[in-house]
Amino acid sequence: MLQILVWGGSFFLLAVMAAPIVRDTGWALxxxxxxxxxxxxxSALLAPLTSRLIARFGGRPVLASSGAVVAVGLLLMAAAPSLGWFLLAWGVIGVGMALGLYEALFASLGALYGEKAAGAITGITLISGFASTLTWPLVALLIEHLGWRMTCVAYAVVLLLSVAPLYWRALPAGVGIKIASKAQQAAEDRVDPQVYWLLTTIFAIGAVLMTAVAVHLVSILQGQGHSLVAAIGFAAVLGPCQVGSRIVQIFARKRHPLWTTLISVVLVASGLLLVTLVPAATLLGLVLYGFGNGLRAIVRGLLPLVLMSPSNYVLLMGKMSLPSLVGQAATPLVGGWLLQSAGPGAVLGVMAGLAGVNVLLVGLLMRRLPSRAD
Incomplete structure (x- = not known):
């Protein structure tokens, strides 16, 4: 539930709040x-620092502070008299995202429980899959009755009253698995550089595709000739499919995460290829994509957990997420430019191509680690 609150007050917020803000302020969309x-x-720039803070102080104070920082950003946003102030508010929200979203949570659980964190990561990603489903209607209802500025204030109050106290209660004190000294770390099994860069690239491509779909899917489908109602209806299947795939994963815990990764990228590539080449099969394509993307969030936490030592996992999670977050930051702008200049077919073609590259990269990873996939 805490992840739902923080995601809803940051990453997913503008999906329902952008239009009211533009109408009220006249700022460019x-x-x-x-x-x-x-x-x-x-968030990307601060992710490595967040991992170091978790390694030193433990996850509880870092995650607990995330709600307060996002709340400060929302309060600044509510008071924003100008676009510059508004952008500053979102810079503060970005700090809170670095402290409280998946990368920080996964690193915290890995520090506390090592490989035993797998069950918790799967369960949390399952519940968090409802973030947009639960927060979008709530935020839209608040905007209708309170306006967007007071909605920011109300949401900030909820974060202040819930996130820190509940994280402090739910997570144990301490760092958990101790991070070794430099001399001890030199003696540990180091992460294979090729494995590290394959993982980082696979996760970055997956994050870019997720962001492109989240931001541009409705516009792309309309550009293919679907009505607005039909496009929204197609997009609505993604949430249930993502949650459904995570439920299935709960019953497949004995399967090595490498196989889950392969299934995820194949489903994403197949789905996007169908949407690109066979518009009549758009619904089926989005169902396949939704199932694959739902597994992606689990894989991002579980696969490094079984391929790295606990200390490496905690320290490298933030560093590994940096390219993903930078890619996500650029995707709305690049995707919007490509959509306007080349059309929806070109955007879908690029997305399907990237998804195909990810299948090849996972194949290379499995060849690099053949014994791990048994």
């Missing part, structure tokens, strides 16, 4: 959406 890109960039 691209600048309002650009605020999310700014926050993702700030």
């Amino acid at each position: 691209q600048w309002v959406y650009g605020a999310l890109s700014l926050s993702l960039l700030v």
Whole structure:
């Protein structure tokens, strides 16, 4: 539930709040959406520091502080008299995202429980799959009755009253698995550089595709000739499919995460290829994509957990997420430019191509680690 609250007050917020902000302020829509890109960039730059803080102080104080920081950003946003102030508010929200979203949570659980964190990561990603489903209607209802500024205030109050106290209660004190000294770390099994870069690239491509779909899918489908109602209806299947795939994963815990990774990227590539080449099969394509993308969030936490030592996992999670977050920050701008200049077919073609590259990269990873997939 805490992840749902933080995701809903940051990453997913502008999906329902951007239009009311533009109507009220007259600011350009691209600048309002650009605020999310700014926050993702700030989150990317701070991700390695967050991992080091978790390694030193443990996850509880870091995660607990995330709600307060996002709340400060929302309060600044509510008071924003100008676009510059609004962008500053989203910079602060980006700090909170670095402290409280998946990368920080996965690193915290890995520090506390090592490989035993796998069950918790799967369960949390399952519940968090409802973030947009639960927060979008709530935020839209609050905007209708309170306006967007007071909605920011109300959401900030909820974060202040819930996130820190509940994280402090739910997570144990301490760092958990101790991070070794430099001399001890030199004696540990080091992460294979090729494995590290394959993982980082696979995760970055997956994050870019997820962001492109989240931001541009409705516009792409309309560009293919679907009505707005039909496009929204097609997009609505993604949430249930993502949650469904995570439920299935709960019953497949004995399967090595390498195989889950392969299934995820094949489903994503197949789905995007169908949407690109066979518009009549758009619904089936999005169902396949939704199942694959639902597994992606689990894989991002579990696969490094079984391929790295606990200390490496904690320290490298933030560093590994940096390219993903930078890619996510650039995706709305690059995708919007490509959509406007080359059309929806070109955007879908690029996305399907990237998804195909990810299948090849996972194949290379499995060849690099053949014994691990048994």
